[in-house]
Amino acid sequence: MLLEISRTSLFQELDGYPGRKRFNTWKLAEMASRAKSGSKVWLQEMRWQEVEKLRNSGVGLAVIPVGSVEQHGFHLPAGTDSMVAIRLAEDAAQRTGVLVTPPLWFGWSPHHLAYPGTISIRPDVLSEILFDIVSSLATQGFNRFVIVNGHRIANIPWIQISAERAQRELGVRVLIYDPAYMSKEIADRLGFGKVGHAEEIETSHMLHIMPNLVRMEKARDYIPPERKLYHVDPRIPKDTVCYVPGTAKNLEQAAKDSGGGHGRPSLATAEKGSELHEHLVGRLIEVINELNGARND
Ligand SMILES: [Zn+2]
Numbered sequence: 001m002l003l004e005i006s007r008t009s010l011f012q013e014l015d016g017y018p019g020r021k022r023f024n025t026w027k028l029a030e031m032a033s034r035a036k037s038g039s040k041v042w043l044q045e046m047r048w049q050e051v052e053k054l055r056n057s058g059v060g061l062a063v064i065p066v067g068s069v070e071q072h073g074f075h076l077p078a079g080t081d082s083m084v085a086i087r088l089a090e091d092a093a094q095r096t097g098v099l100v101t102p103p104l105w106f107g108w109s110p111h112h113l114a115y116p117g118t119i120s121i122r123p124d125v126l127s128e129i130l131f132d133i134v135s136s137l138a139t140q141g142f143n144r145f146v147i148v149n150g151h152r153i154a155n156i157p158w159i160q161i162s163a164e165r166a167q168r169e170l171g172v173r174v175l176i177y178d179p180a181y182m183s184k185e186i187a188d189r190l191g192f193g194k195v196g197h198a199e200e201i202e203t204s205h206m207l208h209i210m211p212n213l214v215r216m217e218k219a220r221d222y223i224p225p226e227r228k229l230y231h232v233d234p235r236i237p238k239d240t241v242c243y244v245p246g247t248a249k250n251l252e253q254a255a256k257d258s259g260g261g262h263g264r265p266s267l268a269t270a271e272k273g274s275e276l277h278e279h280l281v282g283r284l285i286e287v288i289n290e291l292n293g294a295r296n297d
Pocket residue numbers: 072080081150151197198202
């Protein structure tokens with residue numbers, strides 16, 4: 001009951017966005033049947049007539065996966081955050097029939113540049129490119145967007161700036177979905193420790209979606225000393241100063257201490273990853289349905 005009330009209030013503000021009123025149950029049925037038929041969801045695999053058909057049938061919603069290319073310790077690949085966002089977007093879209101844009105692989109990762117392979121884009125570039133993606137599709141009649149961010153807190157401010165601008169200037173609705181914020185309930189149930197970096201949460205998820213890229217034998221547990229007034233995990237209900245990425249010096253030290261990871265990847269399992277993934281896909285489907293005016297119960 002409580003959950004129902006909070007969900008309702010979360011989405012109350014959606015009522016005013018363009019397109020909501022045009023959406024009806026016929027379109028939802030159309031979406032459901034398309035989802036069942038296992039049609040394509042990736043924009044880059046479609047011809048323009050297929051995209052037009054999708055738009056004309058009322059499915060004017062696009063999911064945009066965003067991540068990062070940055071070091072993930074000794075055992076996970078650099079594209080971990082993007083791979084998580086891509087798989088969540090793909091699995092939720094296949095079950096709802098919405099469009100997924102090509103992923104934006106790069107994010108804001110200045111704090112990981114000390115490690116070979118990290119590629120960081122400037123925050124204004126991130127905001128601008130997201131705005132351009134939304135703006136292009138808005139020109140063609142898409143009016144609802146869900147940005148799936150796999151890079152947690154580091155990308156969020158710039159996505160927020162872009163989303164707010166898109167809503168104000170283009171009259172569209174944009175929601176931001178981040179796995180770290182959408183798994184607070186299940187993370188405790190699965191016994192995960194704090195959100196760190198390349199920790200048991202990301203490692204379990206990758207063991208489920210990309211097991212061939214995980215080198216568990218190289219994983220190293222490392223719990224940094226507790227900082228009393230600094231917590232980046234959204235599950236921690238304690239006073240905290242706000243997040244600012246670490247300096248290159250901090251990260252060079254972390255490379256020596258842990259290979260770049262924070263947390264206990266040794267506790268990761270594919271089973272936990274599977275449960276986490278299903279929870280996250282379910283939540284993303286709820287967000288998509290709410291945005292499309294459907295009931296989730
Ligand atoms: Zn990550």
